[in-house]
Amino acid sequence: MVPTRDAVLTQLRKGVVEYCVLACLRSGPAYGLELAERLGATSTLLTSEGTLYPLLSRLRQQGWVTTTQVASPVGPPRRYYELTAEGRAALETFTATWARFTEDVRTTLEPR
Amino acid sequence: MTASPAVPPLVEAYLDDLDRALTTADPRERAETLAAVREHAAESLARYGADDDSARRVLDELGPVDAIAAAATPAGTTTAAPAAPTPDRAPTPAADVWLVVLAVFSLVTVVAPVAAAATVAWATVRLRSGAGNRAMQRLALGLGAVALVGSTALYVSHVLAG
Known part of the structure; x- marks a missing residue:
């Protein structure tokens, strides 16, 4: 059976998207909607914006991000997510591993 | 709240x-x-x-x-988040353990030049293969080389004394 594009994407997202979320927080804290925008509404990283939130909850429980409620100038208080030292270390390890992994995948997939 | x-x-x-x-x-x-x-x-x-x-x-x-x-974790699942990545650490192959044992043996029994030569040769082959624990291979190569030089010197001095 030939997998659909969606099925392939679902598999590829596993174990990757959480690090993309951490990478979006590298430059500083962000609230949910802001993070969803940074990840890109039309990108392939999220199935939909709502799927970001179970993932953020897991990252918080893991201790890789912390949350703080901050008053918003345009609406209800915002829940800001911030990278912890452990989260930053996890991201660095992933980034170093990912570079080698993607290079190997690219080399393997290239027509010879 | x-x-x-x-x-x-x-x-x-x-x-x-x-x-x-x-x-x-x-x-x-x-x-x-x-x-x-x-x-x-x-x-x-x-x-x-x-x-x-x-x-x-x-x-x-x-x-x-x-x-x-x-996208949510089912209740009762102990893994609430992805496991923290750790640097690659492959288990030490048995061959490298035996290589170091042979190196130590050849060093302790400095009169066994054959074991020392075998250690140097084996360690070189393992290092060139790129597989296994390179630190242990380098250790074995060093110990084997010392044992080989020591046993050769011992042999030469014995011949000259005789």
């Missing part, structure tokens, strides 16, 4: 659906997801307006509740 932001009935109905879809999810993840999705919707509506069209647009971007529920 901050009160939940108020949202239009259309969004409230969506949140009820989401709550039901998350029934089998980890309770803490369920509560946090619901609160965060509510805040997301409220923030979007504050930006774009709270009319039905805006609400529909916000819900469309949030996506189907089933997709959100599918």
Whole structure:
């Protein structure tokens, strides 16, 4: 059976998207909607914006991000997510591993 | 604790659906997801307006509740988040352990030049293969070389003395 594009994407997202979320927080804290925008509404990283939130909850429980409620100038208080030292270390390890992994995948997939 | 932001009935109905879809999810993840999705919707509506069209647009971007529920961890699952990545650390191959044993043996029994030569040769082959524990291979090569030089010197001095 030939997998659909969606099925392939679902598999590829596993174990990757959480690090993309951490990478979006590298430059500083962000609230949910802001993070969803940074990840890109039309990108392939999220199935939909709502799927970001179970993932953020897991990252918080893991201790890789912390949350703080901050008053918003345009609406209800915002829940800001911030990278912890452990989260930053996890991201660095992933980034170093990912570079080698993607290079190997690219080399393997290239027509010879 | 901050009160939940108020949202239009259309969004409230969506949140009820989401709550039901998350029934089998980890309770803490369920509560946090619901609160965060509510805040997301409220923030979007504050930006774009709270009319039905805006609400529909916000819900469309949030996506189907089933997709959100599918992204949640089922209740009772101990792994609440991805495991922390660790640097690659392959188990030490038995061959490298035996290589070091042979190196130590050849060094202790410095009169065994054959064992020392075998250690140097084997360690060189292992290092060139690129497999296994390179630190142990280098250690064995060093010990083997010392043993080889020592045993050769011992042999030469014995011959000269004789």
